[in-house]
Amino acid sequence: MPPFTDLAALDKQHLWHPFTPMRQWCAPEHTPLMLVEGQGCTLRDQFGKEYLDGNASIWTNIHGHAHPAINAAITQQLGKVAHTSFLGFTHEPAIRLAKELIDLLPGGKITRAFFTDNGSTAIESAVRMALQYWKQNGRPHRDTLIAFDRAYHGDTLGAASLGGIPLFKGSGNDFGYRVITLPGLDALASLPPDDLSRTAAVIIEPLIQGAAGMRLWPQGMLKSLDHWCHEHDIFLILDEVMTGFGRTGTMFACQQEGVTPDFLCLAKGLTGGYLPLAATLTTERVFDGFLGHPSEGRTFFYGHSYAGSQLGCAAALASLQLFRDESILENLPPKIARLRELMADLPGYRQCGMIAAITLDSPDLTLGSRVCLAARAHGLLTRPIGNTIVLMPPLCVTLPEIDRMVTALRSALIDLGALSQP
Numbered sequence: 001m002p003p004f005t006d007l008a009a010l011d012k013q014h015l016w017h018p019f020t021p022m023r024q025w026c027a028p029e030h031t032p033l034m035l036v037e038g039q040g041c042t043l044r045d046q047f048g049k050e051y052l053d054g055n056a057s058i059w060t061n062i063h064g065h066a067h068p069a070i071n072a073a074i075t076q077q078l079g080k081v082a083h084t085s086f087l088g089f090t091h092e093p094a095i096r097l098a099k100e101l102i103d104l105l106p107g108g109k110i111t112r113a114f115f116t117d118n119g120s121t122a123i124e125s126a127v128r129m130a131l132q133y134w135k136q137n138g139r140p141h142r143d144t145l146i147a148f149d150r151a152y153h154g155d156t157l158g159a160a161s162l163g164g165i166p167l168f169k170g171s172g173n174d175f176g177y178r179v180i181t182l183p184g185l186d187a188l189a190s191l192p193p194d195d196l197s198r199t200a201a202v203i204i205e206p207l208i209q210g211a212a213g214m215r216l217w218p219q220g221m222l223k224s225l226d227h228w229c230h231e232h233d234i235f236l237i238l239d240e241v242m243t244g245f246g247r248t249g250t251m252f253a254c255q256q257e258g259v260t261p262d263f264l265c266l267a268k269g270l271t272g273g274y275l276p277l278a279a280t281l282t283t284e285r286v287f288d289g290f291l292g293h294p295s296e297g298r299t300f301f302y303g304h305s306y307a308g309s310q311l312g313c314a315a316a317l318a319s320l321q322l323f324r325d326e327s328i329l330e331n332l333p334p335k336i337a338r339l340r341e342l343m344a345d346l347p348g349y350r351q352c353g354m355i356a357a358i359t360l361d362s363p364d365l366t367l368g369s370r371v372c373l374a375a376r377a378h379g380l381l382t383r384p385i386g387n388t389i390v391l392m393p394p395l396c397v398t399l400p401e402i403d404r405m406v407t408a409l410r411s412a413l414i415d416l417g418a419l420s421q422p
């Protein structure tokens with residue numbers, strides 16, 4: 001194996017990293033952080049330095065790294081078969097996972113799981129299903145999706161077309177559907193009748209918008225939105241790619257307001273953060289709208305090569321088993337309280353379950369990234385969103401680890417003069 005300095009040089013020569021200004025990355029003075037090992041909430045770099053994983057490896061990790069139960073489940077599945085096609089075939093891990101996911105949403109409304117391999121395609125599937133459903137079930141004029149300002153639903157063109165953050169929108173869309181972006185619930189009431197009659201679905205990140213910088217929706221907003229959708233028989237699509245799997249304190253964010261949507265999109269934490277897998281859950285009503293003779297053209301012609309991969313499903317089943325075996329949700333309240341207790345006095349603090357964020361009030365928009373770099377020196381990894389800094393540890397985090405994370409963050413803020421010495 002080449003030494004790490006050679007690897008770093010090769011990286012700069014051949015790689016192109018997501019969401020990364022590459023000129024700065026490739027500059028001679030930049031030493032890329034190479035993560036070589038993980039255990040629980042701790043990650044180790046190429047020099048042996050240890051860090052706490054303060055954003056759960058970009059909002060994916062749930063039970064910590066190298067968890068023996070998830071590793072064993074993946075290894076066991078690997079001994080049987082790694083991946084076979086889900087187009088025209090099926091397998092036990094996907095069948096069991098679909099059943100377990102549906103059982104997590106009592107009430108009987110959600111009955112179907114459609115697997116893909118990332119959050120953007122989970123959203124894409126829901127949007128395509130919603131549009132195609134109305135097209136072939138009596139409301140073909142419904143060509144419009146309503147999304148919200150500052151929303152983020154992923155990076156494929158279709159998912160990005162729903163976004164409300166100009167930076168992430170790319171080249172927009174011209175796929176024969178319209179997207180209307182609204183500031184909030186109140187704007188729905190004054191929607192022009194033509195727009196209302198054309199609306200196929202409303203999509204939202206429930207309780208909290210992630211990429212917008214951890215923006216909290218007012219309490220009750222989701223419930224009211226659900227009522228509005230029911231009233232007009234418009235589909236509600238919930239993007240729980242970030243909030244799913246305990247992140248907000250309950251298994252799914254929608255449960256906090258007693259809402260069951262028509263589409264529930266899951267990805268990041270689904271496999272505990274080990275492998276790419278996503279699910280779009282939906283209802284029997286939607287499913288029924290796609291049944292017919294093949295010649296009628298009602299089939300959902302959409303899917304990805306790695307849809308429902310056995311390895312991903314095995315990891316997801318192991319993760320859900322851990323939720324039960326280790327009482328993950330039951331153990332969250334003291335952790336949530338500790339984050340609040342230690343962070344509440346920091347600038348712009350807000351929190352939703354295990355997601356805590358602060359925003360530095362500074363015209364210097366590089367401050368957030370410099371704070372994160374300073375935090376790295378203090379043994380904490382996280383990624384800024386502008387001047388917003390997020391702490392979203394794996395749910396397995398211990399109270400002492402939370403203390404160390406917040407101490408590292410505070411030290412970084414002090415280093416950069418963003419917080420005065422205690």
Ligand SMILES: *Cc1c(COP(=O)(O)O)cnc(C)c1O
Pocket residue numbers: 059118119120121123152153154155205210211239240241242243267268
């Ligand atoms: C990360 C994210 C997505 C996109 O998921 P990918 O797996 O990165 O495509 C969509 N919606 C939300 C709310 C997200 O946080």
